[in-house]
Amino acid sequence: QVQLMESGGGVVQPGRSLRLSCTASGFVFNTFAMHWLRQSPGRGLEWVAIIWDDGTSKYYADSVKGRFTISRDNAKNTVTLHMINVRVEDTAVYYCAKAVARSGFNGYVADWGQGTVVTVSA
Amino acid sequence: AIPLTQSPSFLSASVGDRVNITCRASQDLDSTLAWYQQTPGKPPKLLIYYASILQSGVPSRFSGSESGTDFTLTISSLQPEDCGNYYCQQYNRYPLTFGGGTKVEIK
Numbered sequence: 001q002v003q004l005m006e007s008g009g010g011v012v013q014p015g016r017s018l019r020l021s022c023t024a025s026g027f028v029f030n031t032f033a034m035h036w037l038r039q040s041p042g043r044g045l046e047w048v049a050i051i052w053d054d055g056t057s058k059y060y061a062d063s064v065k066g067r068f069t070i071s072r073d074n075a076k077n078t079v080t081l082h083m084i085n086v087r088v089e090d091t092a093v094y095y096c097a098k099a100v101a102r103s104g105f106n107g108y109v110a111d112w113g114q115g116t117v118v119t120v121s122a
Numbered sequence: 123a124i125p126l127t128q129s130p131s132f133l134s135a136s137v138g139d140r141v142n143i144t145c146r147a148s149q150d151l152d153s154t155l156a157w158y159q160q161t162p163g164k165p166p167k168l169l170i171y172y173a174s175i176l177q178s179g180v181p182s183r184f185s186g187s188e189s190g191t192d193f194t195l196t197i198s199s200l201q202p203e204d205c206g207n208y209y210c211q212q213y214n215r216y217p218l219t220f221g222g223g224t225k226v227e228i229k
Contacts, residue, residue, distance in 0.1 A: 045166065045209055047218035061217045062123075095165055107213030108156035110177065112165035 002026040002111040004096045009116030012086055020081040022096030022113060030054070030074040033099035035109060036081045038092035038118075048094070051079065053102040064090075086120045093117050124148055124212050128221030136229045141197040143224045145210035150191060154214040157186055157195045161206040169208075170195065202228055 008020040022034070036048040049060045049070040058070050069082045079096060098111040127146045135141050145155065153173040158166035168177045170186040173193055183198045197204055205228055210221040 044222055045211075045220040047216075047220075050216070059216050097165075104216060106171075107154075107216070107218050108168060108171040108211065109166075110168045115165060 002098055004098060004111060004113035006094065006096045006113045006116035009094065009118045011119045011121060013122055014088055014120055015085055017082070017084045018086060018118060020083070020094055020096075020116060020118070022079045022081075024077045024079070024096075024098065027098065029077040031102055033101060033103055034070075034072060034079040035097040035099060035107075036068075036070060036079075037095045037097055037109070037112075038090075039095070039115075040089075040092035043089070043092070046092070047107075049081065050099065050104045050107070052104070057103070059104060083118075086118075088120050091118060091120045123217050124151070124214065124219050126210055126212055126219055126221040128210055128224055130224060131222065132225045132227070134227045134229050135200050137200055137202060139200045141200050141204075141226065143195045143208050143210075143226075145193040145195070145221050147191045147193070147212060149214075151193075151212050151214040153188060154212060155186075155188070155193050156211045156213065157184075158209045158211065159204075159206050160209065166209060197226075200226075200228070204228075 003025045005023045012018045051058045051070045072079045093115040095115045096113040097109045155173045157170040160166045173188040174186040185196045187194045208224045
């Protein structure tokens with residue numbers, strides 16, 4: 001079955017950087033796009049970014065554009081979210097999720113990781 | 123971005139009750155709307171996609187419908203295990219957006 005395991009969360013100061021990773025198993029990784037989403041009490045559920053199966057296309061929420069970068073390594077079945085210049089409002093549980101297609105078409109999500117907590121605080 | 127307005131934000135109902143949760147979009151979504159259930163400490167679970175298609179393994183008491191830009195999630199007979207938060211999500215265009223959520227409680 002599909003398994004998605006996030007790592008890399010923690011406490012980080014505003015303005016600093018953090019890298020989240022997600023290791024996938026149970027499916028042919030290089031044939032599905034991958035999402036990052038987040039959830040916080042203040043902002044609710046929020047989609048963050050998507051990367052196509054071959055990594056050629058990436059899209060971001062306006063709230064993170066220019067600060068977050070999504071990437072993937074199909075040889076290692078991993079997807080990464082590199083966060084720079086983090087803000088207090090980036091505090092959230094971050095979820096890695098498997099798309100249902102090779103691209104961003106059909107953007108509903110059937111498979112989610114358990115999430116990793118990011119806290120941005122001085 | 124396409125905002126989604128979900129209502130009610132909270133509902134309390136008895137076991138066996140029929141429950142409706144509504145999600146209103148600001149524009150036509152061409153049925154590209156999904157519903158999720160979330161219980162504390164867990165990620166969201168997909169219930170319905172394309173407005174009315176039941177995800178595999180989801181009990182048949184859950185159903186979805188649409189009328190124009192209004193979407194409804196119905197639980198035909200509320201069960202104790204249905205407690206939690208419910209969210210709608212549009213995938214008509216990026217950025218993907220979610221409704222604010224509905225907390226369902228058993229009386």
